[in-house]
Amino acid sequence: MNDEPRWLTAEEQLVWRSYIEAATLLEDHLDRQLQRDAGMPHVYYGLLVKLAESPRRRLRMTELAKYAKITRSRLSHAVARLEKNGWVRREDCPSDKRGQFAILTDEGYEVLRRTAPGHVNAVRQAVFDRLTPEQQKSLGEIMRIVAEGLQPSEAGADLPWLR
Amino acid sequence: MNDEPRWLTAEEQLVWRSYIEAATLLEDHLDRQLQRDAGMPHVYYGLLVKLAESPRRRLRMTELAKYAKITRSRLSHAVARLEKNGWVRREDCPSDKRGQFAILTDEGYEVLRRTAPGHVNAVRQAVFDRLTPEQQKSLGEIMRIVAEGLQPSEAGADLPWLR
């Protein structure tokens, strides 16, 4: 056992600071853009997108939460809000009485159709237009690795000491 | 003028999704870690760090907000909370009666000293330990570029059409 913490090197610190700054500024920027143009924060927009991509434009709450990487609680509140806007509606799951579907309404789809171009544009301007193809590829790989490391233990991947 | 939006290609979409997922999971993870071990969210922790690094452990509110990439309003609320914890105190600026200094207290410094190792460890585990040196370097460059593009127009960098 070694109690001495492994501090970040000077280079690592610079990398970490850049990451924090960019992530903060970017999320802020997109939140504002979407709040202004679509009347909702970035996360909520992401929820509508996931629904739009799903068969019959619907998803079980837990599934949606999993895809969006947010807690069920957070999702419940979010869907309640989106429901008030008329962009999502809920429906009971026939096969499991505990279950709920979140369903994208036509109105919700319309909002997406109207605001997607502006959002894509914002993302392009902030990220893709500034990076070389190699950097884009690299970013993808890096973030995929980080994301995988943080997934709440997937099937079979957990409890490895019990094998 | 071309009205047709430049949608993201399939590859770009994958990169973007990976980014969003990793950023969401990571911020969540660090928020929980710090909330548990230090009793404050990640952003607040960052504020204490900036203060600790500053001469006489103090910074004007606006400066601190700028370094942390958050709004002055958000900072006001945050410092109010940290002040209640006894980790930060405010002091009037002698040269500008409108100004306020945020100052890290000894108690605040102590919290940092006690919790920094655990936090560094969390960051290592989630990010640096999973990336090759090349990937780390690449991540730094990429995020620096993105951050620069989003800085609220720096001195001389704005209004380029007037040059």
Add this chain to the structure above:
DNA sequence: ACGTAGAGATTGAGAGTTCAAGTATTGGAG
């Protein structure tokens, strides 16, 4: 069948964030 651990989802309270509006002070222009 029956009981119960666990899954699916919601709720409410407290904490944090945003946005717009407010107060106080400063630095010039005239």
Add this chain to the structure above:
DNA sequence: CTCCAATACTTGAACTCTCAATCTCTACGT
């Protein structure tokens, strides 16, 4: 010197997120 636009910071309300508690329903061992 006077005025006033701009700067520094705060405030309150509305909104969002977290955490723990709750409720219903399912699955399954006995």
